[in-house]
Amino acid sequence: MITETAIDLAAFADKVGSEGPVAVVGGRTQWDVGGQPDPGTRLVEAPSAIAWIAAEEMTVSCGAGTLVTELDAALAEHGQCVALPDWEGATVGGVLAVGHSGIRRLGYGPVRDTLLQARYVSAEGRLVKAGGPTVKNVSGYDLCRLLVGSLGSVGLIGDVILRTRPVPAASQWFRIDTRDPARLVAAVHRPASVLWDGGTAWVLLEGHPADNDAQAAAAGLIETSGPPPLPPHRWSIEPNDVGALTGTFVAEVGVGVVHHVDPQPRRAIDPVVAELTARIRDVFDPTRRLNPGRDVLAS
Amino acid sequence: MLVDDLRAALAPDRVRAESLELALYGRDASGLAGHASVVCFPLSTEEVQACVRIAVAHGRPFVTRGSGTGLAGGAVPLDDPVVIVTTKMNRVLSVDVDARVAWVEPGVLNLDLSRAVAHLGVHFAPDPSSQQSCSVGGNVATNSGGPHCLAYGVTSTHVLAIEVVLPDGQVAVLGGLEPEPAGYDLRGAFIGGEGTLGVATKIAVRLTPIPPVVRTLLLDFTSVDAGAETVSAIIAGGLVPAAIEMMDARITAAVEAFVHAGFPLDAAAMLIVEVDGPPSAVDDAVERVRSIGMAHGARSVRVAQSEAERALWWKARKSAFGAIARINPDYYLHDTVVPRRHLVDVLRQVYEIADRYDLVVMNVFHAGDGNLHPLLSFDRREPGVMDRVLAAGKEIVAASVAAGGVLSGEHGIGIEKRDFMPMLFSPDDLDAQARLREAFDPDGVANPQKVLPAGSRCGDLQSIPAGAWV
Numbered sequence: 151m152i153t154e155t156a157i158d159l160a161a162f163a164d165k166v167g168s169e170g171p172v173a174v175v176g177g178r179t180q181w182d183v184g185g186q187p188d189p190g191t192r193l194v195e196a197p198s199a200i201a202w203i204a205a206e207e208m209t210v211s212c213g214a215g216t217l218v219t220e221l222d223a224a225l226a227e228h229g230q231c232v233a234l235p236d237w238e239g240a241t242v243g244g245v246l247a248v249g250h251s252g253i254r255r256l257g258y259g260p261v262r263d264t265l266l267q268a269r270y271v272s273a274e275g276r277l278v279k280a281g282g283p284t285v286k287n288v289s290g291y292d293l294c295r296l297l298v299g300s301l302g303s304v305g306l307i308g309d310v311i312l313r314t315r316p317v318p319a320a321s322q323w324f325r326i327d328t329r330d331p332a333r334l335v336a337a338v339h340r341p342a343s344v345l346w347d348g349g350t351a352w353v354l355l356e357g358h359p360a361d362n363d364a365q366a367a368a369a370g371l372i373e374t375s376g377p378p379p380l381p382p383h384r385w386s387i388e389p390n391d392v393g394a395l396t397g398t399f400v401a402e403v404g405v406g407v408v409h410h411v412d413p414q415p416r417r418a419i420d421p422v423v424a425e426l427t428a429r430i431r432d433v434f435d436p437t438r439r440l441n442p443g444r445d446v447l448a449s
Numbered sequence: 450m451l452v453d454d455l456r457a458a459l460a461p462d463r464v465r466a467e468s469l470e471l472a473l474y475g476r477d478a479s480g481l482a483g484h485a486s487v488v489c490f491p492l493s494t495e496e497v498q499a500c501v502r503i504a505v506a507h508g509r510p511f512v513t514r515g516s517g518t519g520l521a522g523g524a525v526p527l528d529d530p531v532v533i534v535t536t537k538m539n540r541v542l543s544v545d546v547d548a549r550v551a552w553v554e555p556g557v558l559n560l561d562l563s564r565a566v567a568h569l570g571v572h573f574a575p576d577p578s579s580q581q582s583c584s585v586g587g588n589v590a591t592n593s594g595g596p597h598c599l600a601y602g603v604t605s606t607h608v609l610a611i612e613v614v615l616p617d618g619q620v621a622v623l624g625g626l627e628p629e630p631a632g633y634d635l636r637g638a639f640i641g642g643e644g645t646l647g648v649a650t651k652i653a654v655r656l657t658p659i660p661p662v663v664r665t666l667l668l669d670f671t672s673v674d675a676g677a678e679t680v681s682a683i684i685a686g687g688l689v690p691a692a693i694e695m696m697d698a699r700i701t702a703a704v705e706a707f708v709h710a711g712f713p714l715d716a717a718a719m720l721i722v723e724v725d726g727p728p729s730a731v732d733d734a735v736e737r738v739r740s741i742g743m744a745h746g747a748r749s750v751r752v753a754q755s756e757a758e759r760a761l762w763w764k765a766r767k768s769a770f771g772a773i774a775r776i777n778p779d780y781y782l783h784d785t786v787v788p789r790r791h792l793v794d795v796l797r798q799v800y801e802i803a804d805r806y807d808l809v810v811m812n813v814f815h816a817g818d819g820n821l822h823p824l825l826s827f828d829r830r831e832p833g834v835m836d837r838v839l840a841a842g843k844e845i846v847a848a849s850v851a852a853g854g855v856l857s858g859e860h861g862i863g864i865e866k867r868d869f870m871p872m873l874f875s876p877d878d879l880d881a882q883a884r885l886r887e888a889f890d891p892d893g894v895a896n897p898q899k900v901l902p903a904g905s906r907c908g909d910l911q912s913i914p915a916g917a918w919v
Binding site for chain 2: 251260263272291300304357417430
């Protein structure tokens, strides 16, 4: 059943206005990604409310300021959740604007695939809709993909429609000592996560409990209470390079996100990509008033 | 001379300007027609780059096409362009089964790719009905779907990186094999761009493991409503089958006469439901689909007893559009999406609209996604019939949008729905889309007059070069 709660986007657009440097602040859980906003940037908050849950559509609409944990709690009543990282205090708009996934990305896919529709406030202070409310939609350019990971530089997201997924019947972490974690990704059918620290792998199996147990037994996995603590720095590398990592790390096998004690060495940026990036910024925000100081190419 | 320059850069026999080639490449599967000034068959990124640069140097736009199976006119050449055909760039360049990634050229056919990697236990998940003939490059251009996108997602989900020749002739790799490439998701922005943002020359696709167990169910109903309600109940029940396809009575009769799949000819609607995964989950899902179907009035629920039976059912589903040639020589296939809860209501309107225009309509579609494909069957020799077909089509699109749906689920906008875009998007929304296009193609040389209606870029009109279309 759909119950509607109105989200006042016009009020949000008024707060953003059409002049002066401005950024949306969420839960500040990833506030340093791409650098901090320039001093003097006006900070506004996005609407925070769940507009509706359509369980039979597997979609949900909420304000960008809604906490991911709050959204998941409301969806849990319908046996559903969103494939967004549920870090304590993180907002829906924040995780979308940064675009970094949680540790279940191997099974759940990247953050970008969750966003169906966004309404955002443009640099000119206008309300713009990107995408549409249905899971399948090729009506025009896919601006939603551009918004995810844009650090607010394309527009400031006010509300969204997200696709949801069923909460799995059972969810269990396992572990195994191994030097060859890539083998695990092939040995079990679509694990939700495989983490590896160079000697031990942690595997999250989700689905029917009998399948999880059978798969674990076949692969020699032992039940464990949960994933290891993650080092603070985030790397993005090709999944095939995980085996060659050194130092203290926990890598997401099959994905290529690495949680490392050291920061990732700066990645080379293709100059043509840099030029295209600058052109995109120029057309969407010619005066660079949206989240100035944060650099998408450094994220 | 344009043709001479192209021949010097490629090879004389791969640059064609004879009237037969120009006529062939003047249209795609939409039935819409344009005019190509010259048709090029490049073999490499460098040759594509040469085509783009030479076209621009001669003041011509360019239009890229793969197999030409698109139904929205996206590959129809307008403004006398250079047509770049990617069908000869058809190599699978590398397959990395550990990383589950393959690099392919854009002309590789969708089904050929899945066949080439099947022995490794993986496949390319997007499976449009045209998969025997459509190319991966075309899949990228239109962000193609297919029946199994319900669980697996559309093309964008399965593309990691794309090497593109941009409209200014520069080459860049958008996206990457790493999970979080720096910067914007240019890969995602490019996919579904219908050839207006550049030319894909190499594509890194995600390969998906073939599921351990697959079971296919056939449910038949005495009313379309009962079938549609079953679809909603399955999803609301927390199941995400690999596919849920619906066929109405008319299309069932047409395919049964063609394929002899043993479909019940007296059913008002049939559902093909496929579930896959590990064995216990699949057994559980089969039972739940069966009980939900029975609770919503299914007359019978059959489970395919063999791979041969399953293949036959899918063959019937995927050959639906060929089968209807038995009824009338021509058809017009629509593509809209509605929220699943409105399927019953919108389907009722589709039948009513077709009746009002005195047209035969058949429905075979991706019900799980709410992705309707009303098919209007007609004989174009009948005077005035095209006007009725187009008017009915527009009403069907309007009814879908009014129910909270969208213009297209997988065919794209092209020319067909370009002028319907304002049904769904405000001037500010369209302006934002035009900005994205402008960033990729400031001079408007890539596939002009597609996707966005004229005048979509609202502000700053003075900066638009004379004659350019935005």
